[in-house]
Amino acid sequence: MTAFGSVFMPEMALTRFDGEQWSNFEMVASDSISLHPGAHVLHYASTCFEGLKAFRHSDGSVKIFRMDCNIDRFDQSTELLALPSIDREQTRTMIMEVVKRFASEVPEVPGSLYIRPTHIGTEPAIGKAAAPSSTSLQYVLVSPVGDYFAGGADTTLRLLLEEDGLRCSPHMGRIKSGGNYASALFPTLAAKRDLQVDQILFCPNGDVQETGAANFLLIDGDTLITKALDDSFLHGITRNSILTLARDLGMTVEERQLSVDELLERSQKPGCEAALSGTAAVLTPVGTLLHQGREYQVGNGKAGATTSKLRTALNDIQWGLAEDKHDWLTSVSS
Structure with missing residues (x-):
């Protein structure tokens, strides 16, 4: 089976900022870019990216899901990393054009075309450890994908609750930057090897936050609980959609602090469910929590009915099976 996100379309959209203005974007081969070995991104991690999807509907049309929200977050990450400001309209056009170019390659549902806008600092200046890159490169890659987790919606994940470590520096959490993912990689790999878990749920000082690549949701009956937005974790667009x-389904949504103690207590209730949300993960159920050497089954340990209902509600909009009441879809003209 081909790994998620490892197959790319042969071209991508690319533009360069020369210190004063962005160039007109062009379609170029997607198998390489040219960088000076002293490029700012290679030494000081001046990089951010986005992840969004385009879906093929039954009438043959292609629709991009919540593109404007992703551009908003891309712009925010760029600003917080002190990269040159993006041209939002050009970024939008680049996304539309590369999806249009490969519209025929968008898989049938449940597959999709994963879209990866990326922004990197390119100035060759290794003396700029405490200063931003004056030049940069922006490109948009696309990759046809299926489910992120093997087994899809029926998979239940095992999570390790980590109360000592952090996914990333607290003030960096809402930035979608490569360094944040890299900082979570070593402990996650160790936990997978030693404890046979799928992910770490980072809970510094008992505060339930997120895993290395997805937001966390707890469902107790008709109540959905998740951490309130702050700078310490990524403000997921799938999270917001769910x-x-x-709320549309009449559930009570509580965005607030959730402690490990409360999570473990609620998880033992028969109807309790937990899930990870993200563009790649969509909404993947959690069946087991591991804390201080003890396993806690979430509800009955299987994919729950409410998680399934919410995932279906999201997919139905993305796939064109339900009305797009919130105007989340953007049409790609042929």
Whole structure:
């Protein structure tokens, strides 16, 4: 089976900032870029990216899900990393054009075309450890994908609750930057090897936050609980979509601090469910929590009915099977 996100379309959209202005974007081969070995990104991690999807509907049309929200977050990450400001309209056009170019390659549902806008600092200046890159490169890659987790919606994950470590520096959490993912990689690999878990749920000082690549949601009956937005974790667009759909279904949504103690207590209730949300993960159920050497089964340990209902509600909009009441889809003209 081909790994998620490892197959790319042969071209991508690319533009360069020369210190004063962005160039007109062009479609170029997607198998390489040219960088000076002293490029700022290679030494000081001046990089951010986004992840969004385009879906093929039954009438043959292609729709991009919540593109404008991803551009908003891309712009925010760029600003917080002190990279040159993006041209939002050009970024939007680049996304539309590369999806249009490969519209025929968008898989049938449940597959999708994963879209990866990326922004990196390119100035060759290794003396700029405490200064931003004056030049940069922006490109948009696309990759046809299936499910992120093997087994799809029926998979239940094992999570290690980590109360001592952090996924990333607290003030960096809402930035979608490669360094944040890298900082979570070593402990996650160790936990997978030693404890046979799928992910670490980072809970510094008992505060339930997120895993290395997804937001965390707890469902107790008709109540959905998740951490309130702050700088310490990524403000997921799938998370926001799921919360909106939960409210549409009449559920109570609580965005607040959730402690490890409360999580473990609620998880033992028969109807309790937990899930990870993200563009790649969509909404993947959690069946087991591992804390201080003890395993806690979440509810009955299987994929729950409410998690399934919320995932279906989201997919139905993405796939064109339900009305797009919130105007989340953007059409790609042929």
